[in-house]
Amino acid sequence: MDRVLVVSSSEKATAAIVSMVREAFPACGQSVVGSGIEARRIAAENNYDAVIINCPLSDEYGNELAELFTESSMASCIMIVKAETADAVSERVEDMGVMVIPKPLSRQLFFQMMKFVNASRRRMLGIQHENIKLHKKLEEIRNVNRAKLALMQYLSFTEQQAHRYLEKQAMDLRITKNEVALKVIKMYEN
Structure with a gap:
């Protein structure tokens, strides 16, 4: 974990949370703010791996802020709430x-939660990377199919001839089939 945002209105709690984050992830950079408004402002300017919200804040409870972070960023979010409201907030x-x-904050539970958040974040980033690769591959397949269709339509190639043409051009020009497909699309679809 590289960057953590701690949102807490209590100085004592802030110091304890920052200390535990440093203990769990010594190389992790932390930003500390005291209100939801400040958290929104700083989050617009920076990316964080995790956001820790010590509820309630001075200007709001914190669940709206947590919702904002989970919807608009890749940051994992942890809320620290009073024990008697923990189940309701969790739901x-x-x-x-x-x-x-739940408060009072248990050091052991906090460390376990931070390790879990870090592990799940790594897994999520791996899935996101795989998703990007799959979208790129799908786009390449679409381009090749569009190029084959253009060759079939304008040069009366069969599908096999169009496929062979794209492969041969890619080998001869030492470029990818996708690059050949894009050239064909540009040539015949404009």
């Missing part, structure tokens, strides 16, 4: 992927 925010930790 409201768990579908968004927000973790809830």
Whole structure:
């Protein structure tokens, strides 16, 4: 974990949370703000791996802020709430992927939660990377199919001839089939 945003109106709680984050991830950079408004402002300017919200804040409770972070960023979100409200808050925010930790804050539970958040974030980033690769591959397949269709339509190639043409051009020009397909599309679809 590289960057963590701590949102807390209590100086004592802030110091404890920052200390535990440093202990769990010594190389992790932290930003600390005291209100939801400040958190929104700083989040617009920076990306964070995790956001820890010590509820309630001075200007709001914190669940709206947690919802904002989970919807608009890739940051994992942890809310620290009073033990008597932890179950109710958890029911409201768990579908968004927000973790809830009851107060008083247990060092061991906090470390476990941070390790879990870090592991799930890595997994999510791996899935996101795989998703990007699959979208790129799908786009290449679409381009090749559009190029084959153009060759079939304008040069009366069969599908096999169009496919062979794209492959041969790619080999001869030492470029990818996608690059050949894009050239064909540009030539015949404009």
